[in-house]
Amino acid sequence: MALIIPILVITFIASASANFYQDMDITWGDGRAKILNNGELLTLSLDKASGSGFQSRNEYLFGKVDMQLKLVPGNSAGTVTAYYLSSQGATHDEIDFEFLGNLSGDPYILHTNVFSQGMGNREQQFYLWFDPTADFHTYSILWNPQRIIFSVDGTPIREFKNSESVGVAYPKNQAMRIYSSLWNADDWATRGGLVKTDWSHAPFTASYRKFIANACVWSSGSSSCSNNPPSNAWMNEELDSTNQERLKWVQQNYMIYNYCSDSKRFPQGFPPECTINTTA
Numbered sequence: 001m002a003l004i005i006p007i008l009v010i011t012f013i014a015s016a017s018a019n020f021y022q023d024m025d026i027t028w029g030d031g032r033a034k035i036l037n038n039g040e041l042l043t044l045s046l047d048k049a050s051g052s053g054f055q056s057r058n059e060y061l062f063g064k065v066d067m068q069l070k071l072v073p074g075n076s077a078g079t080v081t082a083y084y085l086s087s088q089g090a091t092h093d094e095i096d097f098e099f100l101g102n103l104s105g106d107p108y109i110l111h112t113n114v115f116s117q118g119m120g121n122r123e124q125q126f127y128l129w130f131d132p133t134a135d136f137h138t139y140s141i142l143w144n145p146q147r148i149i150f151s152v153d154g155t156p157i158r159e160f161k162n163s164e165s166v167g168v169a170y171p172k173n174q175a176m177r178i179y180s181s182l183w184n185a186d187d188w189a190t191r192g193g194l195v196k197t198d199w200s201h202a203p204f205t206a207s208y209r210k211f212i213a214n215a216c217v218w219s220s221g222s223s224s225c226s227n228n229p230p231s232n233a234w235m236n237e238e239l240d241s242t243n244q245e246r247l248k249w250v251q252q253n254y255m256i257y258n259y260c261s262d263s264k265r266f267p268q269g270f271p272p273e274c275t276i277n278t279t280a
C-alpha cells in the first residue's frame with residue numbers, strides 16, 4: 001500500500017526525555033493543572049467549580065506515544081480522566097482512552113474509541129488487571145498506516161486495523177494533537193450515571209509522567225519523524241503471535257463491552273470493520 005504522506009522528512013533525533021514544560025500546554029482549569037518537579041510530573045485536578053486539561057504543543061501524523069498515568073484514588077465515582085489523540089473540525093479523527101472512576105474498591109472502566117472522519121461509535125470497554133490508582137502505569141497508542149494498537153503496560157488491549165478495503169475510513173490524513181482532561185461526568189460515567197460525584201472528596205487529582213513520543217511531528221504541511229532507536233520500526237509494527245495471544249487474553253478476561261458484539265445496537269448487521277478486527 002502506498003503511503004500518502006506529502007513530504008516525509010526523516011530525521012534521526014532520539015526523543016528527548018519527557019519535559020512537560022517543553023511538550024505540553026496547560027489549556028484550561030485556572031491553576032488546577034500543574035507542572036512540577038522540573039517538568040517531570042504533571043497533575044490535573046477537579047473540584048466542583050472546574051476540571052482542568054492540557055494538550056501537546058506538537059501535532060503528529062503517525063507515531064507511538066507512551067504516557068504513564070496514575071488515576072484519581074479513593075472515591076473517584078463520577079470523574080472521567082480522558083487521554084486521547086485528536087485532530088480538529090467536524091470530520092476529525094480521534095483515538096481515545098477514557099478512564100471512568102468508581103467508588104473506593106470498585107473497578108475503573110477503561111473506555112476506548114476510534115473516530116475516523118467524524119465517525120466514532122466504536123466503543124470497547126475494559127476492566128484492568130491492577131489498581132490504576134495505586135501506581136503509575138503506561139498507556140500507549142501505536143498509530144501507523146495499517147493499524148492502531150492500544151496497550152497497557154506493553155500488553156495490547158485493542159487493535160483497530162485499517163479497513164479501507166471494505167470501505168471504512170481510516171485516520172491517516174489528519175495530524176492529531178495529544179489531549180488530556182479531568183472532568184465531571186457523573187451524568188453517565190459511573191454505573192451509567194447512577195453513582196454521582198461526592199464533592200466532599202474534592203479536589204480529585206490524576207498524575208502524569210514519562211511522556212514519550214516516537215512520532216512524526218507535523219508542521220506547516222510536512223512531517224518529520226523522530227526515532228529512538230533510529231529506525232521507523234513502529235511505522236510497520238504489528239502484533240506478533242505472543243502479542244496476539246496477550247490481546248486475546250485481555251479480550252477474553254477483561255473486556256466488558258465490545259460494539260462489534262452488540263447485536264441489539266446493530267440489528268442490520270455489524271459495521272464492516274468488525275469482520276476484519278476479530279481476534280478469534
Ligand SMILES: *[C@@H]1O[C@H](CO)[C@@H](O)[C@H](O)[C@H]1NC(C)=O
Nearest residue numbers: 100102106107109189190191
Ligand atoms: C463500578 O463498580 C460497579 C460495581 O462493581 C461496576 O458494575 C461498574 O462497572 C464499575 N465501573 C464503572 C465506571 O461504573
